[in-house]
Amino acid sequence: KAGVTQTPRYLIKTRGQQVTLSCSPISGHRSVSWYQQTPGQGLQFLFEYFSETQRNKGNFPGRFSGRQFSNSRSEMNVSTLELGDSALYLCASSLTEGAGKRKLFFGSGTQLSVL
Amino acid sequence: GDSVTQMEGPVTLSEEAFLTINCTYTATGYPSLFWYVQYPGEGLQLLLKATKADDKGSNKGFEATYRKETTSFHLEKGSVQVSDSAVYFCALTPQSSSNTGKLIFGQGTTLQVKP
Numbered sequence: 740k741a742g743v744t745q746t747p748r749y750l751i752k753t754r755g756q757q758v759t760l761s762c763s764p765i766s767g768h769r770s771v772s773w774y775q776q777t778p779g780q781g782l783q784f785l786f787e788y789f790s791e792t793q794r795n796k797g798n799f800p801g802r803f804s805g806r807q808f809s810n811s812r813s814e815m816n817v818s819t820l821e822l823g824d825s826a827l828y829l830c831a832s833s834l835t836e837g838a839g840k841r842k843l844f845f846g847s848g849t850q851l852s853v854l
Numbered sequence: 855g856d857s858v859t860q861m862e863g864p865v866t867l868s869e870e871a872f873l874t875i876n877c878t879y880t881a882t883g884y885p886s887l888f889w890y891v892q893y894p895g896e897g898l899q900l901l902l903k904a905t906k907a908d909d910k911g912s913n914k915g916f917e918a919t920y921r922k923e924t925t926s927f928h929l930e931k932g933s934v935q936v937s938d939s940a941v942y943f944c945a946l947t948p949q950s951s952s953n954t955g956k957l958i959f960g961q962g963t964t965l966q967v968k969p
Contacts, residue, residue: 783959
């Protein structure tokens with residue numbers, strides 16, 4: 740069974756641009772969560788989608804948004820990029836809702852560099 | 855708010871040495887606790903978990919016990935191998951968010967095992 744697939748693997752953008760990252764969950768998984776990983780702030784929760792609905796959101800500005808499609812694939816978008824948005828963006832999927840008692844499967848991430 | 859604190863790294867050990875990585879948490883009620891591992895260039899993988907007090911999670915020779923009285927979830931392994939070199943993250947899901955994909959992570963501890 741294929742794992743969580745994130746595309747692209749690397750991305751370079753300039754300040755002010757916008758970017759869209761894609762995540763394909765494991766087949767059959769309906770929940771997708773997004774995390775930002777930086778050396779300074781560590782891993783921070785962005786948002787979670789289940790059955791095309793956003794179920795939870797972290798403390799990020801409105802420039803960060805996401806969506807989930809009927810096939811459970813998810814995209815996240817960052818508008819008006821800032822230098823501080825440079826990070827590894829990780830997507831995780833799970834079979835149903837909830838990380839509390841269920842296993843999250845992470846992708847390898849998209850490394851975004853903002854110049 | 856809820857938080858996780860891990861011992862700072864890097865931790866450098868010789869092969870077959872005993873490993874302890876300390877993790878303490880702040881949370882109300884009974885969060886679920888996790889250890890995730892990140893190998894170079896890869897996403898996170900769930901190593902073990904515990905969902906209630908006094909539970910012991912174990913996997914691949916690693917163990918951690920959910921200690922409510924000391925709010926701790928220390929990771930241990932009796933004999934480390936070079937292949938255990940990675941970054942280890944302690945994480946929790948708040949009890950109030952147990953049905954979401956939201957994880958709160960510690961800063962991560964880098965483990966280097968030398969032959």
